[in-house]
Amino acid sequence: MNLYRYASPATFYPLAGRLVPWFALLAAAFTAAGLYISFFVAPTDFQQGEGYRIIFIHVPAAWMSMFIYIVMAFWSAIGLAWNTRLSFVMARALAPTGAMFTFLALWTGALWGKPMWGAWWVWDARLTSELILLFLYVGYMALQAAIDDPRRADRAGALLNLVGVINVPIIYFSVKWWNTLHQGASVSLTRAPSMAQTMLWGMLVMAIAAWMYTIAVALARARTLILERERQTEWARAVIKEEA
Amino acid sequence: MIWDSWDAFWAMGGYALYVWGSFGATLVCIAGEAWLVRRQRRQVLSRLRRLQRFDSQ
Numbered sequence: 001m002n003l004y005r006y007a008s009p010a011t012f013y014p015l016a017g018r019l020v021p022w023f024a025l026l027a028a029a030f031t032a033a034g035l036y037i038s039f040f041v042a043p044t045d046f047q048q049g050e051g052y053r054i055i056f057i058h059v060p061a062a063w064m065s066m067f068i069y070i071v072m073a074f075w076s077a078i079g080l081a082w083n084t085r086l087s088f089v090m091a092r093a094l095a096p097t098g099a100m101f102t103f104l105a106l107w108t109g110a111l112w113g114k115p116m117w118g119a120w121w122v123w124d125a126r127l128t129s130e131l132i133l134l135f136l137y138v139g140y141m142a143l144q145a146a147i148d149d150p151r152r153a154d155r156a157g158a159l160l161n162l163v164g165v166i167n168v169p170i171i172y173f174s175v176k177w178w179n180t181l182h183q184g185a186s187v188s189l190t191r192a193p194s195m196a197q198t199m200l201w202g203m204l205v206m207a208i209a210a211w212m213y214t215i216a217v218a219l220a221r222a223r224t225l226i227l228e229r230e231r232q233t234e235w236a237r238a239v240i241k242e243e244a
Numbered sequence: 245m246i247w248d249s250w251d252a253f254w255a256m257g258g259y260a261l262y263v264w265g266s267f268g269a270t271l272v273c274i275a276g277e278a279w280l281v282r283r284q285r286r287q288v289l290s291r292l293r294r295l296q297r298f299d300s301q
Contacts, residue, residue, distance in 0.1 A: 039253070040246065050257035054266045061270070096280075100273050108266040115262050213274065217281055224285045231292050240292045 007086055009226045010235045016219040023216035030209035037202035054112045055199070059186055060207040062105040064214060065133055066168050068098035072140075073165035076158030085229070086222075088154035091161060092144060093222035097214050099137035106130060117181060125174040126182035129167060136164040150229060 006012050038056035045052040072091045079087035109127065110120040121127065140157050147153035175184045186195065186203070230236040247253040256263040 043246065044257070049259060051259035051262055053256070053259075053263050057266045057270050097277065100277055104270055104273055107269050111262040111265045115259060217277060220281050220285070224281075224288050227292060228288055231295065237296060240289065240296055243289055 007084055009086055009089075009230050010233070012086055013223055013226050013235075013239070016223050020216050020220050020223075023212050023219065027209050027212035027216055030205055030212055034202060034206035034209050037198060037205055042198045042202050043196060048116060051112070051115050054108050055186070056202050056206050058105060058108040058112060059203050060210045061101045061108060062130070063207055064210045065098060065102035065105050065130070066171060068094050068101065068214060069133060069136070069161070069165060069168055072098065073161045076161040079154060080158050080162075086226075088158065089222050089225045089229070090218070091158065092154075093218045093225060094214070095137055095141050095144075096221070097217055099134060099141065101210070101214075102130065102134040102137055106134065122181055124180045124182055125178040126171065126180050129171040129174050132167055133171060136160070136167060140164070
């Protein structure tokens, strides 16, 4: 099988259409399992009571906010290097979902901070760098919307993503580099997990659910973008007529 | 079962506002995004169809 074949919008479009329902289904299944672990399997925390259950949304959302930005920067780099149309479409399709997860990381963080720290918000390195990530997503989307020529918008946005991706390691290591109120990494490859196994599993299952959801929604968005851009081509004209 | 009753479940040990505020906001965001993506697709398709008709005239 030649994978490069799918770099062509004409072959990618129907493939994405077939994949979307499967990823949506997987997302629903993992969400159901993750919610079950979050509320019915994971024990009460001895320090934070039931309040800690926010972790099952907060950590996966924060992971996704950083991952998606890295993936966007990856597609931007590929697009700039090889001028592949589909790469820019993928970067564009991912941005709103990335922004949503960044917002949710901040929102759930505020709801967690209030009862545990006594403050909705503090200008701490972790929180501030995550807020900058939200601005980077919103800035990218605004830039795309402001430039009429899609090719110029693609290149300008890609450049912004490549510069902005430097913020991701800053967010990740902020709890190490600076004295922050925010706690350190919840999961690390180099040391034993600092929490109950079931809590860890709940977080991982919810993170997989978030991944599946992101793939489904980004592919669906990419399909619409592709149709818009390819509307002059023979195959796109046929699709547009068919879906009437 | 780790909950004594459904009331205890919804009360979340006094953290109901924070826990349900987090899970609820996530639900709203995801449902909203899915809806927006569908709406966007419908709007783009109808615009492209109009353009196509315009072109063929």
